[in-house]
Amino acid sequence: MVTLEERLKAELERQKTDLEKSWKKELDKLKEELETKHKEYKKELEKRDNTIQDLSSKLAKKEEEIRLESSSSQQAEGSKEMQERLNEVKNEKDQTNEELKQKTIELERITIQLEEEKRKHSAELEELKKKYNEEKEIHEKAITEKTEELEKLASQLEDEKRKTIDNKGVHEDGNLKKIKELEKSIEELKTENKELQEDFEKRIQLKKQPKPTRASDDVSALKEENESLKNRLSQLAGAKLTEGNPNIADLSDKNRPINLAEKFSELYDNEWTDALEELMDSEKKSEEEGIDILFHIVKDAYEFCSKQSTTLYKSMTKGIKDLGLLDEKMWPQGLSKQIKDHRKSISVLVSNNLSKEFLKSQKHTVGKATSKYAEACAALCWFMCVQDPPVYMDPSVPKGNFDTDKYRAYTKTGKDYKYLVWPPLYLHKEGPMLGKGIAQGK
Template identity: 35%
Template sequence: MSSKPIENVDTDKVGDYLLYLKTNNARTDKALDEAINEQKEFMESFRRYKKFYVDHQSSYYKIKQEKEEKQLSKDSPNLVGRLRKEKEDLAFKNESLLKQNEELKTRLSTLAGHKMQDGNPNITDLSDPFRPTKLAEKFREVYDEEWTRSFEELDVFLKDEMKVIATLRYLMSQVEIFCTRFSEKQIKDIARTCTDEIVNPKVVTDENQTLRCKTPSEMSNGQKETAKKIIHDLRKSVGVLSVRPLVQIFDGWFMCNLRKINKLPPSSRETDAFVAKTFEIVWLMKIQNPQMETQWQSQDEKCDKDKFTFYTKRGDIVSQTVWPAVLLHKNGPLMSKGILQAK
């Protein structure tokens, strides 16, 4: 079995390490900023080349194998059989070793992630599928996919590019406001329920009478911090389960009014899909500890070319923000560039 080195390169570690250096670097480091930008550009190119590689490697190895076996068959039929047997044995051993290696890497990465996260929320577990680097990538994919289809759908009704962009921005801002507020409320409600049941447990008797003590216990500061971390970890591990019911609530509370105001049809399938996908990623960003943030630029501001690329017009002054930049946390390192239209 031929090895496939490109698939085994852990490129995410490079990005996470650069962000770690950026977060802990008090002064401006131009070389580090350039390295971060170059790494992001490399990741985009890497994904394209990797797809090309995966698409073509199967046929390449098949042709190569057929040529090798054809040549060997001319020399000695017995040799071909023996080599094929040795190849199968080596392939089996290699597969077993790869599985063991992946298992050890996962266990090591999980352990290291937990160690690094304690006291340092900027370092994430590399085995976490919802870590900030992955969420930033998924968020940008929403722009490439769902945003584009929703734009085309709304353009049929609104017939004005700037108005369509403004409508989609308004939708996103409302999703973020909703997710931010409810995320904060949810974690407080969970913490209150859990800690209250610990320090002031209730007992329900056979007669269905609820009993509580008169003097509840009090948690120390250390116990409060431990409980807070456990509650945040719990919510983060299962928080994706809140997405579907929250999308339904948001649709009934907000989207219905939006359709009436903009005279949209009762069901705008592509726009609904855009809202649902945006809601999912933004919600997962908001249940990080600390929360990830988006950054927009206002009209007539000077274009921040370090955090934004251009839509269709380049310039120095902002006309409108099309897609927000993503930060690791408030005032934190850049995770993904936004898109703006210049005047």
């Protein structure tokens, strides 16, 4: 079995090996880069040397030509053509000397650059070696410390082991005594558990025995009556709590106020926009005239549906009032709420017919998009008016300064109102706002 000391030593040795491999890899890489650059510079120098040799041979050739020309010129002194040729050769010699001079300067510059690069890389190499030696020293120090700590722990383990062996004989009698006491307690618990089990079975047998029939029937009847009374009380309490209370919403109702407010906003974004375009394009109305027509349609739709909602409620309660219960305060608790709920459930069935009736009641003929807008207004206002209490739409033209808490600007802002575009919506009359209206500022 591998001891803790051996594992720690192996881990420290592995870290040391990894560190040496890492630094060796870095040094080899840097050495390889330096050798590559050295070969490149050496190749460049050889190329420059060849160039210089070529230029030197050219120069020697030119000098030989000059010498021959000079000799020829002495033999044919006074020849004008020979003199011109001599001048050309001299010029070529001067040009060749200039090129040789430039190449020599460039070669010296490259040599200096190579020496500079060599010094730079040598410094980097020395820095890496120094860093490697420092890191190596740190890790060797850490390895030494860990080794000393390991030896100390091993010594402590040996001491504890010896103490345990020495104390074994002392504690053996005490442990044996404790084991016997525990075995005795286990036997006592087994006996107690058996007695409890027998008592439990006796109780079950007693419960299975039939009780007197009359008492059993009386208890069952009383329980059923109690449950029935609880259900009735719960229904009455629920009806009393929710009747006329808009703050308690029926989450199963798709046409609850918050949903109606969203649909009212979508009506303005979609059907209202299409209808306005139709009025301006087909009927050649100005934008303000078209807005006024559409505003009066939604206003008339709400008034029409409010009257229909009241009429339906009156017709549903007529039979009760004909029997003499004219005052609704005298009605049984929750009856008014039940009638309003029935009205709401019927409203879904009659909304299409009611929308068509409203469209027929309009005095002037309208186009296809405007008809669709009018029917949508009627259907939505109908669901608003059958709520308890009704969702309130405020069609009154505002006065005073432009109230940004109640209205959004249509296309222009200003301190005053120019005309109303879309009415605001409230949970009920004088209740919290569900949706802002839209008005043109000036």
